[in-house]
Amino acid sequence: MRKTLTAALLATAGLAFALPAFADGELHIYNWGDYTNPKLIEKFEKQYNVKVTLDDYDSNETMLSKVRAGNSGYDIVVPSDYTVKIMVEEGLLEKTEPDQMANFKNMRPEFVDVYWDSGRHYTVPWQFGTTAFAVDTAKYSGNIDTYAILFNPPDALKGQINVLDDVNSVMHAAERYLGVPRCGADKANLKKVNDLLDAAKPNWKTFSYDTITKMTSGDVIVSQTWNGAAYRMRQKISTIKYAYPKEGIEGWMDNVAVLKGAKNMENAKLFQNFVMDPENAALISEFAGYDNGITGSHAFLPADFGQSPEIQPPAGSPTPEFVPPCPADVVAIYNKIWTNLRK
Amino acid sequence: MSAPPPASPRERQADRSAARRNRWLAGPAVTIVALFGIVPLLIVLVYSFLAPAPYGGVQWKFSTDAYLNFLFQRDIFSDALEFSPAFLLIYLRSFVFAVITTLICLALGFPTAYFMATRPPEQRNWWVLLITIPFWSNLLVRTLAIMFIIRDEGLINMALMGLGLIDKPITMLYTNFAIVLGLFYSFLPFMVLPLYSSLEKLDFRLVEAAHDLYATRRQVLWRIVIPMSAPGIVAGCLLVFIPALGAYVTPLILGGGTHLMIGDLIAQQFGSGRNWPLGSAQALILMAAVLVALWVYVRNAAKGGKHG
Numbered sequence: 001m002r003k004t005l006t007a008a009l010l011a012t013a014g015l016a017f018a019l020p021a022f023a024d025g026e027l028h029i030y031n032w033g034d035y036t037n038p039k040l041i042e043k044f045e046k047q048y049n050v051k052v053t054l055d056d057y058d059s060n061e062t063m064l065s066k067v068r069a070g071n072s073g074y075d076i077v078v079p080s081d082y083t084v085k086i087m088v089e090e091g092l093l094e095k096t097e098p099d100q101m102a103n104f105k106n107m108r109p110e111f112v113d114v115y116w117d118s119g120r121h122y123t124v125p126w127q128f129g130t131t132a133f134a135v136d137t138a139k140y141s142g143n144i145d146t147y148a149i150l151f152n153p154p155d156a157l158k159g160q161i162n163v164l165d166d167v168n169s170v171m172h173a174a175e176r177y178l179g180v181p182r183c184g185a186d187k188a189n190l191k192k193v194n195d196l197l198d199a200a201k202p203n204w205k206t207f208s209y210d211t212i213t214k215m216t217s218g219d220v221i222v223s224q225t226w227n228g229a230a231y232r233m234r235q236k237i238s239t240i241k242y243a244y245p246k247e248g249i250e251g252w253m254d255n256v257a258v259l260k261g262a263k264n265m266e267n268a269k270l271f272q273n274f275v276m277d278p279e280n281a282a283l284i285s286e287f288a289g290y291d292n293g294i295t296g297s298h299a300f301l302p303a304d305f306g307q308s309p310e311i312q313p314p315a316g317s318p319t320p321e322f323v324p325p326c327p328a329d330v331v332a333i334y335n336k337i338w339t340n341l342r343k
Numbered sequence: 344m345s346a347p348p349p350a351s352p353r354e355r356q357a358d359r360s361a362a363r364r365n366r367w368l369a370g371p372a373v374t375i376v377a378l379f380g381i382v383p384l385l386i387v388l389v390y391s392f393l394a395p396a397p398y399g400g401v402q403w404k405f406s407t408d409a410y411l412n413f414l415f416q417r418d419i420f421s422d423a424l425e426f427s428p429a430f431l432l433i434y435l436r437s438f439v440f441a442v443i444t445t446l447i448c449l450a451l452g453f454p455t456a457y458f459m460a461t462r463p464p465e466q467r468n469w470w471v472l473l474i475t476i477p478f479w480s481n482l483l484v485r486t487l488a489i490m491f492i493i494r495d496e497g498l499i500n501m502a503l504m505g506l507g508l509i510d511k512p513i514t515m516l517y518t519n520f521a522i523v524l525g526l527f528y529s530f531l532p533f534m535v536l537p538l539y540s541s542l543e544k545l546d547f548r549l550v551e552a553a554h555d556l557y558a559t560r561r562q563v564l565w566r567i568v569i570p571m572s573a574p575g576i577v578a579g580c581l582l583v584f585i586p587a588l589g590a591y592v593t594p595l596i597l598g599g600g601t602h603l604m605i606g607d608l609i610a611q612q613f614g615s616g617r618n619w620p621l622g623s624a625q626a627l628i629l630m631a632a633v634l635v636a637l638w639v640y641v642r643n644a645a646k647g648g649k650h651g
Contacts, residue, residue, distance in 0.1 A: 206599035328397040343429040
């Protein structure tokens with residue numbers, strides 16, 4: 001028994017010493033699950049002779065609490081817009097100055113001065129997308145480019161709607177439909193939002209993130225969802241259409257950030273520069289199905305994806321709005337409305 | 344009854360040192376429970392008395408708001424502090440689902456366990472093995488499978504419509520029925536196994552004796568079999584009730600999420616709710632409720648056992 005244990009220990013120790021010898025260095029990436037193209041990682045490993053390890057999380061909050069606890073061992077994380085803001089404010093990210101990097105010239109200008117990292121001193125784009133909803137137009141042929149589909153649906157859609165199990169997506173959609181500002185603390189407006197949700201809820205079948213299955217299985221005719229997910233739905237059912245509601249549309253972006261004091265700092269910076277290369281950015285999009293914020297990457301994408309209505313909004317569509325995190329007192333009221341809605 | 348001869352001082356000392364030596368055997372388990380069970384619980388307790396930080400986490404400021412907010416909330420619109428039943432309703436719903444699940448598991452698990460316990464001894468292990476088959480695959484996968492079977496365009500509705508028994512699908516998915524079905528399915532083995540282990544030890548000569556004394560089948564069941572298997576019933580009910588109460592995945596997937604359960608509610612506070620103290624308080628209130636329910640239940644079960 002003792003002998004096997006010793007042998008096992010030796011083997012483990014040997015492995016630990018042997019690992020770094022394979023490559024000049026290491027890089028530990030912590031990204032959303034099912035979001036990183038293995039080809040991208042392989043290419044980076046070959047190009048810089050770096051051994052990459054990849055770990056995944058399911059929400060910004062999960063990632064944030066692990067990073068806050070310290071000693072996570074990760075070099076790179078991929079937080080969403082508002083989470084970048086929180087992490088910068090809390091001093092969790094390294095100021096790597098991507099604006100000085102060689103490939104920075106490829107970043108689309110509208111993504112340089114963003115609210116979460118103005119001038120891009122910390123982060124570079126990974127992917128961005130929009131949040132609206134998709135409708136199976138074989139089952140409903142009316143106009144879909146309005147939030148009335150969710151909040152005041154025609155009879156044919158009543159009880160056939162899935163909304164995201166996400167307080168912000170639903171609240172912001174309702175605020176757009178009513179024409180009141182995002183994260184507004186005005187009580188009269190919040191009351192209007194509350195009444196709208198209360199009246200709409202009986203028409204909703206489910207609250208779920210699992211939007212693709214809900215739509216492609218025929219459980220619902222309408223689902224709040226993201227543009228990339230809508231693209232994947234359409235590959236299965238060609239009549240599913242992504243809506244660009246006239247009242248406005250939510251934008252979001254996930255960003256490659258380096259953790260403060262990362263062990264493999266130089267490799268992490270190399271990676272930030274690497275993903276701003278159009279060909280590499282295209283690899284990211286090809287795998288996960290969203291646009292990436294890098295000029296020239298569309299040339300490397302399959303045409304039916306790069307030119308699809310989900311990726312290239314039709315003319316006249318609203319400009320995506322990136323909403324900063326709401327202040328704490330508004331979050332508290334949002335939660336009350338949200339819990340009351342589902343009690 | 345004769346008392347055992349008193350142990351000599353030397354024997355007693357030997358016993359004690361053996362006990363002392365054996366005590367260390369529990370060491371690893373005790374350490375793990377203390378480190379990963381009690382310490383986190385203390386952290387939860389401390390957090391529940393702090394104020395929330397703006398982006399999740401806590402501020403080191405004493406506050407009882409989390410507990411106060413459980414029952415009373417400032418009205419969103421008039422700012423008056425008033426009784427708010429939202430959380431209570433969610434807890435109540437979870438309790439009702441857990442109780443119904445436990446009762447169905449008991450009603451269907453008992454005959455199953457009885458059947459297993461009355462097989463010839465060499466067959467019994469095979470039956471136990473069959474009961475454990477569901478554990479061989481992940482709960483999430485099995486729950487998704489139920490979803491595919493009971494959905495509007497699923498196996499059951501397609502079959503019934505194919506046979507011409509119904510013309511419109513019966514909506515089962517995303518209803519309370521689906522939640523209870525999923526919970527019952529997930530937890531049935533936890534009822535059957537303890538019931539089986541206590542029925543297996545039942546001395547069936549007592550049953551024969553009762554029949555010889557002209558007891559009816561009903562009398563045999565209620566006065567012999569059930570009282571003798573009470574420990575299994577208690578254990579089974581606890582093993583089903585407690586996890587069913589906090590179940591997270593099953594209600595979320597099969598219920599469609601239109602109504603929150605305790606598990607969703609607590610998870611929400613640590614995610615988009617950004618209110619860790621409230622989530623901690625909700626978790627502790629759940630624990631306290633379970634402990635009270637347990638205490639009442641075990642006391643009654645013990646009493647019932649004695650009188651029955």
